[in-house]
Amino acid sequence: xKAKKLMxxxxxxxxxxxxxxxxxGQDTTQTASQESGTQEAGTEAEEMKGSTEGKLxxxxxxxxQQPGIQEILDDxxxxxxxxxxxxxxxxxxxxxxxxxxxxxGSLPDVFWMHSNQSQRYMENGLLLxxxxxxxxxxxxxxxxxxxxxVGLYESEGKQYAIPKDIDTIALWYNKTMxxxxxxxxxxxxxxxxxxxxxxxxxxxxxxxxxxxxINTGNNQDSYYNMIYDYxxxxxxxxKKTSGYDDPRTIEAMQFVERMLREGLCPDLQTIxxxxxxxxxxxxxxxxxxxxxxxxxxFRDNEYTHDNCDVxxxxxxxxGTRVSIYNGLGWAAAANGKNTEAAWSLxxxxxxxxxxxxxxxxxxxxxxxxxxxxxxxxxxxxxxxxGHLDMLDATLVIRPYSRNTNVWEDMATETFKSAWTGExxxxxxxxxxxxxxxTALAEE
Amino acid sequence: MMSMATxxxxxxxxxxxxxxxxxxxxxxxxxxxxxxxxxxxxFQTIWQSFFKTGDFGKGNIFxxxxxxxxxxxxxxxxxxxxxxxxxxxxxxxxxxxxALVLAVFLNRKMRGRSAYRTIFFLPMVAAPAAIxxxxxxxxxxxxxxxxxxxxxKVNWISDPNLAIYSIAVIGIWSIIGYNMVLFLAxxxxxxxxxxEAAAIDGASGIHQFFHITVPLISxxxxxxxxxRVIGAFQVFDLIYMVMDKTNPALAxxxxxxxxxxxxxxxxxxxxxxxxIVVLLLAVIMCITVFQMTAQKKWVHYN
Numbered sequence: 001x002k003a004k005k006l007m008x009x010x011x012x013x014x015x016x017x018x019x020x021x022x023x024x025g026q027d028t029t030q031t032a033s034q035e036s037g038t039q040e041a042g043t044e045a046e047e048m049k050g051s052t053e054g055k056l057x058x059x060x061x062x063x064x065q066q067p068g069i070q071e072i073l074d075d076x077x078x079x080x081x082x083x084x085x086x087x088x089x090x091x092x093x094x095x096x097x098x099x100x101x102x103x104x105g106s107l108p109d110v111f112w113m114h115s116n117q118s119q120r121y122m123e124n125g126l127l128l129x130x131x132x133x134x135x136x137x138x139x140x141x142x143x144x145x146x147x148x149x150v151g152l153y154e155s156e157g158k159q160y161a162i163p164k165d166i167d168t169i170a171l172w173y174n175k176t177m178x179x180x181x182x183x184x185x186x187x188x189x190x191x192x193x194x195x196x197x198x199x200x201x202x203x204x205x206x207x208x209x210x211x212x213x214i215n216t217g218n219n220q221d222s223y224y225n226m227i228y229d230y231x232x233x234x235x236x237x238x239k240k241t242s243g244y245d246d247p248r249t250i251e252a253m254q255f256v257e258r259m260l261r262e263g264l265c266p267d268l269q270t271i272x273x274x275x276x277x278x279x280x281x282x283x284x285x286x287x288x289x290x291x292x293x294x295x296x297x298f299r300d301n302e303y304t305h306d307n308c309d310v311x312x313x314x315x316x317x318x319g320t321r322v323s324i325y326n327g328l329g330w331a332a333a334a335n336g337k338n339t340e341a342a343w344s345l346x347x348x349x350x351x352x353x354x355x356x357x358x359x360x361x362x363x364x365x366x367x368x369x370x371x372x373x374x375x376x377x378x379x380x381x382x383x384x385x386g387h388l389d390m391l392d393a394t395l396v397i398r399p400y401s402r403n404t405n406v407w408e409d410m411a412t413e414t415f416k417s418a419w420t421g422e423x424x425x426x427x428x429x430x431x432x433x434x435x436x437x438t439a440l441a442e443e
Numbered sequence: 444m445m446s447m448a449t450x451x452x453x454x455x456x457x458x459x460x461x462x463x464x465x466x467x468x469x470x471x472x473x474x475x476x477x478x479x480x481x482x483x484x485x486f487q488t489i490w491q492s493f494f495k496t497g498d499f500g501k502g503n504i505f506x507x508x509x510x511x512x513x514x515x516x517x518x519x520x521x522x523x524x525x526x527x528x529x530x531x532x533x534x535x536x537x538x539x540x541x542a543l544v545l546a547v548f549l550n551r552k553m554r555g556r557s558a559y560r561t562i563f564f565l566p567m568v569a570a571p572a573a574i575x576x577x578x579x580x581x582x583x584x585x586x587x588x589x590x591x592x593x594x595x596k597v598n599w600i601s602d603p604n605l606a607i608y609s610i611a612v613i614g615i616w617s618i619i620g621y622n623m624v625l626f627l628a629x630x631x632x633x634x635x636x637x638x639e640a641a642a643i644d645g646a647s648g649i650h651q652f653f654h655i656t657v658p659l660i661s662x663x664x665x666x667x668x669x670x671r672v673i674g675a676f677q678v679f680d681l682i683y684m685v686m687d688k689t690n691p692a693l694a695x696x697x698x699x700x701x702x703x704x705x706x707x708x709x710x711x712x713x714x715x716x717x718x719i720v721v722l723l724l725a726v727i728m729c730i731t732v733f734q735m736t737a738q739k740k741w742v743h744y745n
Contacts, residue, residue: 092688092709095708095709096708096709099499099708099711100708102499103499103500120498120499120711123498124498124499124501126499216689217687217688217689268601268689268691269584269598269601269602269690269691269692270584270585270601271689272601272687272689272690272691273583273584273585273598273600273601273687273690274583274585274586275687279585282586284585403710403711405709405710405711406710406712409688409705409709409710412688412689413693413694416689416691416693416694419691420691
């Protein structure tokens, strides 16, 4: 008897649920058509949505940049009378959801594109073709942006995104720790060997402070720079072969290996549990190499605001200083409901006015040439020339291929055994090269 | 069977017709839901596992058993299966035993009984992602509360030999409340006279527990065991939220579903991801069939 009662109850519950669900659905559509601005009830933060009538959704992955970006979007709304709202989805989920949206035909109206993924999205016709629109526009001239970043979002002569920003990697350091250890602040003459010596002096035996924390989760702001400084490479020009087995690449990676073995870096366990930026922000490490996209985060953190500053990256033994750089693009969905509005927004975001504002607000360095001084002056607690001067170094675009994630993830996975010491760095590099060549052949 | 067949041949009375109609109407929402959300996707997944899937679900190429051949040689898959088994071996028995003991205690008349029941059930109401984030900080080796309390540095979630058990502890903690409620429902069914009779015969509390309580609620235990094993084999969110991609213990912790997620969604190889899920489906089916056969030995329905 009990079982029957339970069943009845469950059924009743299902019925009521479906009834209320229907009711709710009707409600939201009604309010949506009446007043497009104020419907929040049905909004689910976890989901990427296409536009509701008259409102554009703008998907990004960096919460540090969100306030500034929203401010720029509001400026556009004031001009165009169309509302636009940012949605922040963390990096990992971003691509999962974007891919699901692309397969299901419901992408956000406007979103960030990244070189790791752009090729696939462009080739499959998922991004709005901007070529003719740019030609007709009086606001956008592609010559105003850094060339390589424009090139990232071009496929078969067509342009699919307007450059948003440019990023460089620089050396962030903790002034207080340097003062305490009596070490001179990093300067433009430093080589990686000087960096190593300093890290040694800044490491405390009791494990309460380390000289350097390598970001094992992001190659662009860590070991890629060293690889190119040492004269190695990650992927060949034609994107067919891996450079991980190049002797100079291995040499650079062995430099990192040495720092880990000697305990100048926290072990992989500590880094992966906390993340190197958290360790830096909580005063556990003296130096990290980080991208310019972190400036807003470090500015808003009390500890880094008061204690830290930034300098150019050290150089290789022969004086090569490389900055692995990259830049995001603003793209729109090809099948969006309101591509006209989406283009108008992208056009605004690419305009000098908006790019300058992005720099002034300290969101990121802008892709528009000549706006970087505004960015340097946007923050008074750090000397951002460290990041800016990296633009004068040898610029190498972040290595990518058609399906970058596959071999990047594999490398991250394989390097783990090298970081922990189960495998020698040389062996790990050779193994990665082999798998990467297989992966590239399948692309 | 016979009687049903003869019944069918007979013409339906209007009442039976109406019952038939309403009966189907009532289960229709569930049936539609199951079909659209579960059954059709199962077959689509199996179908997809024979393809090398193209970008964004377009341009799939039929490759026969190639995904399965790759799967057989993929050490990561077998490691993930072993991780999943380890997780289930820890999570299922502990979550059942602890929940059963709690249910027996909370079935007696005592002060604040419903308050305790609510407290134990609370983790069930919280979002798994939120739970995982809280535990991640409790476990943190540098700043975590746990290490602070014991005064030693233990890498709870980044030591490859330990991490899977740390995750299982979170799993147990989040599920005991739910199991407990099911057991409480089962315990309500046990007539009080048995305990009175046993007490007169001089049986201790522990004796009563093993010889009256356990056999009489064995159907509930069986139900919980079957659903928990299935649930444990599908573990994903805890691992995904707690383990960072660069965590050195990840290879010894990732479950089959985690691996499926990685291949299907981060690497865009949906065909291979589907093959992994089909393997998981087969494993769960085998275990459930085994449980169904074994229950005859220990479950008492009357």
